[in-house]
Amino acid sequence: MxxxxxxxxxxxxxxxxxxxxxxxxxxxxxxxxxxxxxxxxxxxxxxxxxxxxxxxxxxxxxxxxxxxxxxxxxxxxxxxxxxxxxxxxxxxxxxxxxxxxxxxxxxxxxxxxxxxxxxxxxxxxxxxxxxxxxxSDREANLAMAQFGVELIRKFNSAEQSFLTHCNTGALATGGFGTALGVIRAAHLDGLVERVYADETRPWLQGARLTAWELANESVPVVLNADAAAAHLMKTRSISWVVVGADRITANGDVANKIGTYQLAVLAMHHGVRFMVVAPSSSFDMAMETGDDIPLEERPAIELLELAGQRVAADVPVFNPVFDVTPADLIDAIVTEKGVVERPTADKLARLMSRSRLH
The missing domain is CATH 1.20.120.420 (translation initiation factor eif-2b, domain 1)
Structure with missing residues (x-):
């Protein structure tokens, strides 16, 4: 592989x-x-x-x-x-x-x-x-891709559909990608029927970057509005939501692009598995829970304008760019050191004590 x-x-x-x-x-x-x-x-x-x-x-x-x-x-x-x-x-x-x-x-x-x-x-x-x-990040990408494919095959060895959020591919890393790296590897292994890419407002990383990367590699990708995620899970037989992470705390809470938390809630409701893919450098074991993570808010103009053109009413704006997904909504965290299913503080502590496996 x-x-x-x-x-x-x-x-x-x-x-x-x-x-x-x-x-x-x-x-x-x-x-x-x-x-x-x-x-x-x-x-x-x-x-x-x-x-x-x-x-x-x-x-x-x-x-x-x-x-x-x-x-x-x-x-x-x-x-x-x-x-x-x-x-x-x-x-x-x-x-x-x-x-x-x-x-x-x-x-x-x-x-x-x-x-x-x-x-x-x-x-x-x-x-x-x-x-x-x-x-090192490039090598971690390759290891995570292999671990992620093994996990997907564990549950289903046929072609299946995936949903991803934001951009976690080569553009976002030093190499193959984290979450998108797993999806790319699954495609090489014949496991991908279709990838649904959330547009990822307001910067449209899914529409501009993820769709671009996948299309360039002939991976079957369909772009959807963020608000379509629940409908997709209900009607399109999504097997996995696969996302990256910007910070993972000691108990397994995950900070990622705004909109990730709602995907995890929707996945739980619809029986869709939820995978987080991130290198060990994304873990903050000194931080106990996601409640302590500083969540960046960006300027209002990002919601009020699109490509320099005003598209919204002149009203106050709330523009957080990250949210926190609780560990109990996550089926698996994939790292270059291995995979933790149903993450807990004890499981993650054991994972982080390992040497890199690949």
């Missing part, structure tokens, strides 16, 4: 060029494929904040490269580069509050910085660490 997955890789959104970072501007898709160049930590932080790059793993990887760019800039300026680099860490850390992969990646970069030996090339060391974070 691994070789088939590698052969199927077609899309990437992050390219490290040694002295600068290139990101595929996901705001322009699917109408244009536009790459942007970034040369500083501040510009990478702004790219994360402005949604040039999005998806929890991709945000973490981009931030790691942002630290490298910050160090390069600080070394060129001279002076106390360590103190100055702290400013770059703070700017990057504040770019998006919910996705824990961001904090995890920056923590990895800080830890490597702390282990520098006297006379060691700091820039080379941090660049190697950022590249390792990128490559």
């Amino acid at each position: 691994r070789e088939r997955l590698l052969a199927a890789e077609k899309t990437t959104s992050i390219e490290w060029r040694g002295d600068h970072l290139c990101l595929l501007d996901q705001r322009q898709l699917p109408l244009q494929v536009v790459w942007q160049r970034f040369d500083s930590a501040a510009s990478v932080a702004q790219a994360i904040r402005a949604m040039v790059v999005r998806g929890a793993p991709a945000i973490g990887i981009s931030a790691a490269y942002g630290v490298v760019l910050g160090l390069r800039e600080r070394l060129n300026r001279g002076g106390d580069w360590r103190a100055a680099l702290d400013e770059d860490f703070a700017i990057l850390a504040g770019s998006r509050p919910t996705a824990v992969n961001l904090a995890w990646a920056l923590g990895q970069m800080r830890e490597r910085l702390a282990r520098l030996k006297p006379g060691e090339d700091a820039l080379a060391a941090l660049e190697a660490q950022a590249v390792a974070i990128h490559q």
Whole structure:
């Protein structure tokens, strides 16, 4: 399966060029494929904040490269580069509050910085660490895809229909994808009859990104309005809802794109299995429950306008971009370390104590 997955890789959104970072501007898709160049930590932080790059793993990887760019800039300026680099860490850390992969990646970069030996090339060391974070995420994607397919086959080895939300593919990660990676692998394994993609308001990641990725790979995909999910589950024989995660707490609660929670409630009612796919870097084991997760709210303009055109009445707006799905609504969490069915705090603690299995 691994070789088939590698052969199927077609899309990437992050390219490290040694002295600068290139990101595929996901705001322009699917109408244009536009790459942007970034040369500083501040510009990478702004790219994360402005949604040039999005998806929890991709945000973490981009931030790691942002630290490298910050160090390069600080070394060129001279002076106390360590103190100055702290400013770059703070700017990057504040770019998006919910996705824990961001904090995890920056923590990895800080830890490597702390282990520098006297006379060691700091820039080379941090660049190697950022590249390792990128490559590790790609490997995690491949492992999760294989675990996810095994889980799907456990319940049904025939072609079946899936529902997914937001975008969790190659655009959102360092490689094959998380939830969409499982679906892509299931397609390669002959398990996919059809994939229904929620449009995912207000940024339309499902309509613009997920549908684009799947169509480019000839995976049968149907786009639907978010509000059609219950009707789909009732009438179209959906087997699985498969989603990603921006943060998973110690008890198995999951923060993900707004609308995920209602899908889990609907899935429970209709007897549809609910799978969360996320790397171990998305786990925040220091946070007990989802009640403690900081949930980002974004500007009102995102709901009031569409492509720069006013589409709504001039009224107050509530625009949270994440919600929390309780663990008791989740059938399985798939990680690169393995699968936990019906997650609990004890099960997840045992999972996180393992080494990576693939």
